[in-house]
Amino acid sequence: MRVLMLGWEFPPIYSGGLGTACYGLTKGLSHHNVSVTFVMPTGPANVKGEYVNLLVADKIYKDKRIKIKQIETLLVPYLTSRAYDHEYALSMKKNGVSGILYGRNLFDEVYRYSERVKMIAMLEDFDVVHAHDWMTYQAGIKAKKASGKPLILHIHATEFDRTGGHNLNQYVYDIERMGFHEADRIIAVSNYTKSMVVRHYSVSPEKVTVVHNAVEFKEGPDYKIKKTDKLVLFLGRITLQKGPDYFLEAAKRVLDRDPTIKFMFVGSGDMEPRMIERAAELGISKNVLFAGFLAGDDVNRAYHMADVYVMPSVSEPFGITPLEAMKSGTPVIISRQSGVSEVINHVLKVDFWDTEDIASKILALIHYKVLNNELKHHGLLEVKKFNWDIPAEKCLRVYEEVKR
Amino acid sequence: MKKVCLYFQVHQPYRLGKYKVFDIGNKSNYFDDKKNKEVMEKVAKKCYIPTNKLLLSLIKKYKDKFKVSFSVTGVVLEQFEKYAPKVLELFKELAKTGNVEFLSETYYHSLSYLYSKEEFEEQVRMHRKKIKKLFGQKPKIFRNTELIFNNELANYVERMGYKGILAEGADHILDWKSPNYVYKAKTTKKLKLLLKNYKLSDDIAFRFSQRSWKDHPLTVEKFVHWINKSPGEIVNLFMDYETFGEHQWEDTGIFQFLEKFPDELISNGIEFVTPSALLKHESKDEIDMHSFVSWADVERDLSAWLGNKIQVSAAEELYKLEKKIKEINDPALLEDWRKLTTSDHFYYMCTKWFNDGDVHKYFNPYDTPYEAFITFINILNDMVYRIKNKEVETKPIKVPITEFPSKTLK
Numbered sequence: 001m002r003v004l005m006l007g008w009e010f011p012p013i014y015s016g017g018l019g020t021a022c023y024g025l026t027k028g029l030s031h032h033n034v035s036v037t038f039v040m041p042t043g044p045a046n047v048k049g050e051y052v053n054l055l056v057a058d059k060i061y062k063d064k065r066i067k068i069k070q071i072e073t074l075l076v077p078y079l080t081s082r083a084y085d086h087e088y089a090l091s092m093k094k095n096g097v098s099g100i101l102y103g104r105n106l107f108d109e110v111y112r113y114s115e116r117v118k119m120i121a122m123l124e125d126f127d128v129v130h131a132h133d134w135m136t137y138q139a140g141i142k143a144k145k146a147s148g149k150p151l152i153l154h155i156h157a158t159e160f161d162r163t164g165g166h167n168l169n170q171y172v173y174d175i176e177r178m179g180f181h182e183a184d185r186i187i188a189v190s191n192y193t194k195s196m197v198v199r200h201y202s203v204s205p206e207k208v209t210v211v212h213n214a215v216e217f218k219e220g221p222d223y224k225i226k227k228t229d230k231l232v233l234f235l236g237r238i239t240l241q242k243g244p245d246y247f248l249e250a251a252k253r254v255l256d257r258d259p260t261i262k263f264m265f266v267g268s269g270d271m272e273p274r275m276i277e278r279a280a281e282l283g284i285s286k287n288v289l290f291a292g293f294l295a296g297d298d299v300n301r302a303y304h305m306a307d308v309y310v311m312p313s314v315s316e317p318f319g320i321t322p323l324e325a326m327k328s329g330t331p332v333i334i335s336r337q338s339g340v341s342e343v344i345n346h347v348l349k350v351d352f353w354d355t356e357d358i359a360s361k362i363l364a365l366i367h368y369k370v371l372n373n374e375l376k377h378h379g380l381l382e383v384k385k386f387n388w389d390i391p392a393e394k395c396l397r398v399y400e401e402v403k404r
Numbered sequence: 405m406k407k408v409c410l411y412f413q414v415h416q417p418y419r420l421g422k423y424k425v426f427d428i429g430n431k432s433n434y435f436d437d438k439k440n441k442e443v444m445e446k447v448a449k450k451c452y453i454p455t456n457k458l459l460l461s462l463i464k465k466y467k468d469k470f471k472v473s474f475s476v477t478g479v480v481l482e483q484f485e486k487y488a489p490k491v492l493e494l495f496k497e498l499a500k501t502g503n504v505e506f507l508s509e510t511y512y513h514s515l516s517y518l519y520s521k522e523e524f525e526e527q528v529r530m531h532r533k534k535i536k537k538l539f540g541q542k543p544k545i546f547r548n549t550e551l552i553f554n555n556e557l558a559n560y561v562e563r564m565g566y567k568g569i570l571a572e573g574a575d576h577i578l579d580w581k582s583p584n585y586v587y588k589a590k591t592t593k594k595l596k597l598l599l600k601n602y603k604l605s606d607d608i609a610f611r612f613s614q615r616s617w618k619d620h621p622l623t624v625e626k627f628v629h630w631i632n633k634s635p636g637e638i639v640n641l642f643m644d645y646e647t648f649g650e651h652q653w654e655d656t657g658i659f660q661f662l663e664k665f666p667d668e669l670i671s672n673g674i675e676f677v678t679p680s681a682l683l684k685h686e687s688k689d690e691i692d693m694h695s696f697v698s699w700a701d702v703e704r705d706l707s708a709w710l711g712n713k714i715q716v717s718a719a720e721e722l723y724k725l726e727k728k729i730k731e732i733n734d735p736a737l738l739e740d741w742r743k744l745t746t747s748d749h750f751y752y753m754c755t756k757w758f759n760d761g762d763v764h765k766y767f768n769p770y771d772t773p774y775e776a777f778i779t780f781i782n783i784l785n786d787m788v789y790r791i792k793n794k795e796v797e798t799k800p801i802k803v804p805i806t807e808f809p810s811k812t813l814k
Binding site for chain 2: 253257345346347348349356357359360361363364367368369370371373374375378
């Protein structure tokens, strides 16, 4: 089986949640004898991918087959178009008029990528096209048309998740909707996401297969962190989708009861300034730390430091961070409005809006040691059972079903 | 002549309501009265009332030839009084027939034997008193919560004056022996041991409506044939009373089964007996059981209630409060505490199902077992607060959150 896979990021070049998932999946597929050609929009030339034949779209065929000038891009997968405009304006300011260096907006970038992928699809040999998230859907459709091969769209998040259902970007929604209707099959990362797609994009449920994500377990170093304060962690983009405001309101309730506990935000995002302000308004600035964006080992260190990890997402198609926290032996509290809550048991579950319940559970985890230890112990055992071979096998079954 | 002993366990716990950390010190009504009422009314309608009526009519029809026995917990009797008085009336009628025997157990369906012998004896005494008052009987036979049993317990119960005890006929108790005889508990003088025939009991209690079972559907003829074929003198059919109409719904034909059962049995020359009638039987052999055995799950041990650390911790913390609560003489507090000793609260904290990915197989009012634990410990925390408040009496103290595991209260 040969797969043309379309994505936005791939380790080691850039590794957010989507990149990590693509990496795990391609690794799992390689164990099932599937050969994957992975195309991403940008990155250094001559990069080698593990387990895949990695193509960087803007570095190949340049000037030869694609008549678009090679450009630097601002594109990262989680940007909403508004955030892109913001980044764009910033870069304009920084570079003066040399703003032509960048695409006018996100949608130009998406278009550019799709044109390159069309060329690649005409030249490469493969059996199916497998595209991840909306920015690749246009490219997927073009690849399908150019090659006559079936198209599988993999949903890691929809516009509804990113915006919490308010102020959707119509253009993104249209691309998603068109993609879902053009696709031969859809893979959703959870039942939660599947129901979202069925409800909001009028897709027939039979067309959607649920394949839950996995996580790779590696024995990490013992960080030997010395600390005196009890620490509750938020780790993720500080955006509406992730519910940072609920985290903060819960923190206030906890601190009313136990003023010794510390709260930490790791990550950045458009809501960060507002959160700093809000902490001050609530009079809890002293106990709320903003660590900014962390990567690599620092992320692991943050998980290890924490006594409780909270993922209060408003809408989380899957949500890999709780599994990462469990790997570090940190008990987690997760939003029921998440895909990951369908597949893990040794966690505490909350509704993201119920800040009293979140606070009550934080206090229980801090004060009831047996509970903390039990969740730590069983969480670790549970997360060790996750393995990318399982989702890869499910994807392979989908490939086989649609292969012409 | 072969004998059959029918024994039913009747129990409903007082389920706890939502109780958050923030409720500590502010809310001392721990129980979900609305839900308990709802459950009681539902089960009364589906099971207790129709089954009691059916048994009454069967006793009327077959006179002394049909007999059954029950153990009914104190907490379910209270809830009958409050929410379903009709059920209690029917039980009283059953008692009056003279063909229904009531057994002893702990009033609160608790694991108290494992933690406090003093509390255990008190709860057994409370239950005896209740049974005497409602049904006019003084039980001679004891059944411990969930048929939890071992040698030491047998001795203890014998010293309390009981003549016989029920236990699970688990394979690891019996080895090669058959459950179909009366045995003597090894370390006792002469305590008779009645063992559940779990194969035949579970054919009704669990497999009756299981379509994947090769013997489905189970007819009375088939079942009585199995009893006949089964070796030994007695077949002890022990099960939850809720089997009828609740675990096995009416449309499975469970009531028709029960209705036809006496006729088929009697015409095959098999006799119905109650447990105390079996005391006359010679012991076939001795049973030596060091570790605890119960009738729960495949493990038939204590792991359903005390299988993980949160369960053990919750139980230990609960019993740590016993002495203080008894000293300060606050009847409401003591009653609340006793309601928490009910084994169901610990059952809800069981996580062993998770490891088989078998989460949905058991009913739990909580989202997760951890939720059950948090609720329980929050409530204990409130009790600690009530105890301390009672001690200083005059000025209320600031609401603390007590760390658990705790040191014994000073």
